[in-house]
Amino acid sequence: MAKTAKGACETRMLDSLKDLILVYGMDGRVLYVNETVCRVLGWTQAELLDRKMADLVAPPYNRLLGARTSRLKAEGELVITTAYKRKGGGVFSAETRCDVTSMAGKPCVFCIARGVPSGEKALSAMDEARERYRRLVEGFKGEYFFYQHDAKGVFTYLSPSIKDVLGYTQPRFMKHFSKYLTPNPINKEARRYTQESLRGRAQPPYKLELFHAKGGRRWLEVFEVPVRDASGHVVSVEGIAHDITARVKAEDELASYRSGLEKLVEERTAELTAVFDRTPVLIILLDSGLKVLRTNAASHSGGLMGAVLRCVNATGGDCGRGKLCGGCPLRNAVNGTLRTGKPVSRLEAELETGSGRVCFLLSTALINAGGVKQLLICLDDITPLKMAQESLRKSEEFRRLILSSVGDGIIGVDGKGRILFMNEAAQTALGWTFEELRGKNLHAVIHSKRPDGRPYPIEDCPMYAAYTARKESVVQDEILWRKDGTGLYVRYSARPMYARGEVSGAVVTFSDVTERRRIETELRATKERLQTHNAALAELGRGRESAASDVKGAFREAVETAASALGADRVGIWFFNEDHSSLACGAMYERAEHAHSEGPALSAAEFPSFFRLLERERMLVIDEAASDFRVRDLRDAYIRPKNVASILCISIANGKKTAGVISAERFGRPAPWGPDEQNMLGAVADFAALAIASSERARLAGMKDFLTHTIVHDLRNPLASIIAAGQLLAEGLKGRLSAELRDSLVILNSMAEEMNGMVSNILDINRLEEGHVPLKAEPFAPGRLLRDAAGAVRIAAAHEQKKIKASAPRGLPELAGDRDMLRRVLENLLMNAVKFAAPGSEIEAGALPAGTGVEFFVKNRGESIPAEYHSRIFEKFVQIEDPSPRKWAGKGLGLAFCKLAVEAHGGRIWVESEPGQGAVFRFLVPLNRAAAGGS
Numbered sequence: 001m002a003k004t005a006k007g008a009c010e011t012r013m014l015d016s017l018k019d020l021i022l023v024y025g026m027d028g029r030v031l032y033v034n035e036t037v038c039r040v041l042g043w044t045q046a047e048l049l050d051r052k053m054a055d056l057v058a059p060p061y062n063r064l065l066g067a068r069t070s071r072l073k074a075e076g077e078l079v080i081t082t083a084y085k086r087k088g089g090g091v092f093s094a095e096t097r098c099d100v101t102s103m104a105g106k107p108c109v110f111c112i113a114r115g116v117p118s119g120e121k122a123l124s125a126m127d128e129a130r131e132r133y134r135r136l137v138e139g140f141k142g143e144y145f146f147y148q149h150d151a152k153g154v155f156t157y158l159s160p161s162i163k164d165v166l167g168y169t170q171p172r173f174m175k176h177f178s179k180y181l182t183p184n185p186i187n188k189e190a191r192r193y194t195q196e197s198l199r200g201r202a203q204p205p206y207k208l209e210l211f212h213a214k215g216g217r218r219w220l221e222v223f224e225v226p227v228r229d230a231s232g233h234v235v236s237v238e239g240i241a242h243d244i245t246a247r248v249k250a251e252d253e254l255a256s257y258r259s260g261l262e263k264l265v266e267e268r269t270a271e272l273t274a275v276f277d278r279t280p281v282l283i284i285l286l287d288s289g290l291k292v293l294r295t296n297a298a299s300h301s302g303g304l305m306g307a308v309l310r311c312v313n314a315t316g317g318d319c320g321r322g323k324l325c326g327g328c329p330l331r332n333a334v335n336g337t338l339r340t341g342k343p344v345s346r347l348e349a350e351l352e353t354g355s356g357r358v359c360f361l362l363s364t365a366l367i368n369a370g371g372v373k374q375l376l377i378c379l380d381d382i383t384p385l386k387m388a389q390e391s392l393r394k395s396e397e398f399r400r401l402i403l404s405s406v407g408d409g410i411i412g413v414d415g416k417g418r419i420l421f422m423n424e425a426a427q428t429a430l431g432w433t434f435e436e437l438r439g440k441n442l443h444a445v446i447h448s449k450r451p452d453g454r455p456y457p458i459e460d461c462p463m464y465a466a467y468t469a470r471k472e473s474v475v476q477d478e479i480l481w482r483k484d485g486t487g488l489y490v491r492y493s494a495r496p497m498y499a500r501g502e503v504s505g506a507v508v509t510f511s512d513v514t515e516r517r518r519i520e521t522e523l524r525a526t527k528e529r530l531q532t533h534n535a536a537l538a539e540l541g542r543g544r545e546s547a548a549s550d551v552k553g554a555f556r557e558a559v560e561t562a563a564s565a566l567g568a569d570r571v572g573i574w575f576f577n578e579d580h581s582s583l584a585c586g587a588m589y590e591r592a593e594h595a596h597s598e599g600p601a602l603s604a605a606e607f608p609s610f611f612r613l614l615e616r617e618r619m620l621v622i623d624e625a626a627s628d629f630r631v632r633d634l635r636d637a638y639i640r641p642k643n644v645a646s647i648l649c650i651s652i653a654n655g656k657k658t659a660g661v662i663s664a665e666r667f668g669r670p671a672p673w674g675p676d677e678q679n680m681l682g683a684v685a686d687f688a689a690l691a692i693a694s695s696e697r698a699r700l701a702g703m704k705d706f707l708t709h710t711i712v713h714d715l716r717n718p719l720a721s722i723i724a725a726g727q728l729l730a731e732g733l734k735g736r737l738s739a740e741l742r743d744s745l746v747i748l749n750s751m752a753e754e755m756n757g758m759v760s761n762i763l764d765i766n767r768l769e770e771g772h773v774p775l776k777a778e779p780f781a782p783g784r785l786l787r788d789a790a791g792a793v794r795i796a797a798a799h800e801q802k803k804i805k806a807s808a809p810r811g812l813p814e815l816a817g818d819r820d821m822l823r824r825v826l827e828n829l830l831m832n833a834v835k836f837a838a839p840g841s842e843i844e845a846g847a848l849p850a851g852t853g854v855e856f857f858v859k860n861r862g863e864s865i866p867a868e869y870h871s872r873i874f875e876k877f878v879q880i881e882d883p884s885p886r887k888w889a890g891k892g893l894g895l896a897f898c899k900l901a902v903e904a905h906g907g908r909i910w911v912e913s914e915p916g917q918g919a920v921f922r923f924l925v926p927l928n929r930a931a932a933g934g935s
Contacts, residue, residue: 017034021034058091222240225238492509493510559596620648853926902925
């Protein structure tokens with residue numbers, strides 16, 4: 001097939017073909033169609049050119065275009081079945097061959113489509129069903145993966161879950177399937193099945209064994225089907241692999257155990273058919289010299305008789321037991337019977353034989369046969385029994401370890417509610433031992449009362465319903481009663497147990513939620529305090545306009561608001577004189593008397609240590625005023641007369657100087673000042689500072705600075721604490737909060753982050769407007785700057801199911817300027833594109849040479865921007881009027897920052913937008929930064 005599609009001669013040739021010829025770019029827009037397309041589909045070329053292929057292809061094929069384009073880029077060509085929309089209605093089914101080619105130097109897709117007979121439409125449906133099934137299987141993790149290999153056996157596709165099943169990454173496993181087969185003979189059959197599939201013959205599910213990436217082997221059960229092309233030839237094999245390693249292992253263990261049992265039954269059955277020679281007990285009759293007179297050893301294997309004879313006749317350790325020889329139970333029993341005549345009955349002993357260790361029960365007796373003493377030894381081999389007992393012991397120990405290792409409490413009851421077992425966690429949580437509660441009624445012991453002490457009827461108990469009415473229940477915040485009579489708040493589930501299809505009891509699993517309830521209570525209290533503080537700050541904020549004209553009134557409002565929000569007994573604002581030799585109270589409020597006053601004055605000569613402390617520390621936290629050495633010179637004159645227990649002082653700044661302090665005091669009992677209280681008083685101190693500053697400003701232009709400082713001082717400190725506290729709570733309480741509280745915490749954190757960003761934007765914009773931001777003069781590569789900005793936003797775009805494509809040509813000139821500021825400009829533009837781009841669309845970002853500079857652009861295919869807003873959107877607080885609800889809400893600050901930052905570099909920024917085409921934001925950065933006119 002030709003790799004280019006241009007030229008008038010070639011165009012006439014393509015128009016003469018009966019097949020449908022379509023060419024579209026990698027962005028999905030139609031670049032060329034021949035006349036056959038127009039004739040068959042009823043569209044004109046003008047209507048089709050620059051149209052999106054997704055609009056031309058009928059559902060559900062249009063939803064597969066993205067995936068097929070990705071496969072086409074990887075494979076070079078693709079043959080698919082699809083359906084195209086007719087202008088007058090209906091669809092045209094066609095088999096389409098697609099190749100990657102180029103047009104005008106740009107990559108594109110060249111498609112030749114030929115009509116599919118109606119009888120073959122089922123193949124198209126099967127193709128789509130296969131795609132859906134592939135996506136379904138790819139959703140499984142840990143047990144299944146989907147694969148496809150070509151006619152040579154080389155994998156061409158693997159689902160991501162291959163990593164969970166065999167430990168390989170997809171690229172690493174893209175080899176011939178035989179590379180990973182173990183030497184297991186069963187894999188010969190696997191090869192045969194695969195060859196039969198490639199011949200087009202459907203095969204039943206079969207097993208094979210593969211090597212795991214981290215060592216070891218895995219058993220897989222494979223179901224695969226041949227894949228045919230349009231002509232019916234098998235071109236590949238698709239299949240599903242299921243990890244059945246655990247099942248195979250269990251089957252092998254079961255087969256081994258069954259084999260052992262069958263062998264034991266066979267041996268016992270044979271022994272019972274004989275009186276002596278086939279008795280299950282090895283019988284040895286010895287004379288007084290320990291020589292064998294008679295035995296049934298012929299029916300016993302394993303060399304036990306030889307081992308016994310070597311033991312009883314051994315001298316100096318010849319029997320193979322080494323230092324134990326002569327002191328073993330067998331030798332002692334034989335010698336004891338020979339010496340005393342006392343028989344030994346079923347003494348447990350063991351010996352090493354040629355076939356391994358044998359355990360047996362030993363019986364000895366001395367008999368008199370015609371006046372001749374003979375020794376009778378009976379050996380009952382109990383090795384299988386010991387092995388079974390050991391297996392049972394290990395199984396019980398394993399079960400016990402599992403139950404004891406579980407952090408949740410587990411209690412089992414029978415069909416009458418009597419306790420059958422308790423794990424260690426349940427015993428620890430309730431204070432009872434299992435032996436104390438064995439056989440007792442569960443409800444009567446730990447669930448008979450409600451939290452308020454009223455009886456809890458057993459008919460209302462979900463645990464009772466589990467073993468009587470077969471009801472499964474999950475109960476939140478229920479109380480169980482400990483041995484000491486205290487209540488334990490838990491979350492528990494009660495589920496019935498079944499035996500032979502009938503309910504035999506129930507299992508109750510519970511977890512302690514006391515700590516979670518405590519944290520939730522603290523979180524609610526913190527939230528309420530924050531709401532109170534925010535309301536107080538909002539009230540202060542509403543009075544900022546009058547602060548300049550009535551400073552004293554603003555101070556009185558500030559101290560009263562702080563006292564109410566903090567619950568402090570007294571709050572005062574104190575001011576230094578010019579030489580900081582005295583501190584006079586300008587406003588004081590006592591909450592108990594609801595009284596305002598100007599209060600006393602303090603002298604540095606009288607309280608030198610305290611004055612030095614105020615000069616040195618911005619915040620002074622005194623939780624116990626009576627014992628804190630830092631305020632020792634205040635005790636007699638100030639602290640004791642009013643019984644001041646706790647003091648919180650924060651400096652009030654006036655420019656670079658300290659104008660005074662604001663103090664909050666608690667009387668009576670000491671109480672610590674929490675971080676939120678410190679932030680609250682700090683905000684009030686900032687308000688007082690702003691009130692002082694606003695009173696000194698005479699012109700309206702100064703109010704802008706007042707607003708900026710108000711936001712910075714009133715919001716930034718508490719916002720930083722709120723953000724830090726929210727992040728700590730979210731990390732520390734992960735998985736332990738209810739859904740309601742978790743959602744509240746997410747909202748709290750997101751709103752705090754949004755407010756912090758708004759504060760930073762306003763501050764940065766104000767500094768840029770005043771020219772107070774020093775720009776760095778560092779060299780940087782435009783392409784690297786673009787990639788870094790796109791990488792920072794790519795996660796947010798992926799969360800919104802949108803892609804970011806960033807590209808820049810090689811050889812762009814190096815720029816000199818403030819790299820961090822320009823990266824922030826790009827990130828702002830990219831985030832705006834993510835907010836307003838259409839779902840599933842691609843956002844383009846790039847950099848191009850432009851005369852004496854470099855032009856950056858960010859393009860999205862979302863809603864267009866009306867022409868009247870093209871210049872206004874770069875002004876502060878300007879937003880496009882749109883009555884429709886939006887997920888993303890802005891404040892109109894991001895683009896204002898971008899404009900000021902670009903202009904600070906001597907560049908310019910603008911937007912291009914046409915109806916239905918989305919928007920392109922562009923900004924130019926000159927090579928010579930001196931044109932910026934500032935540093």
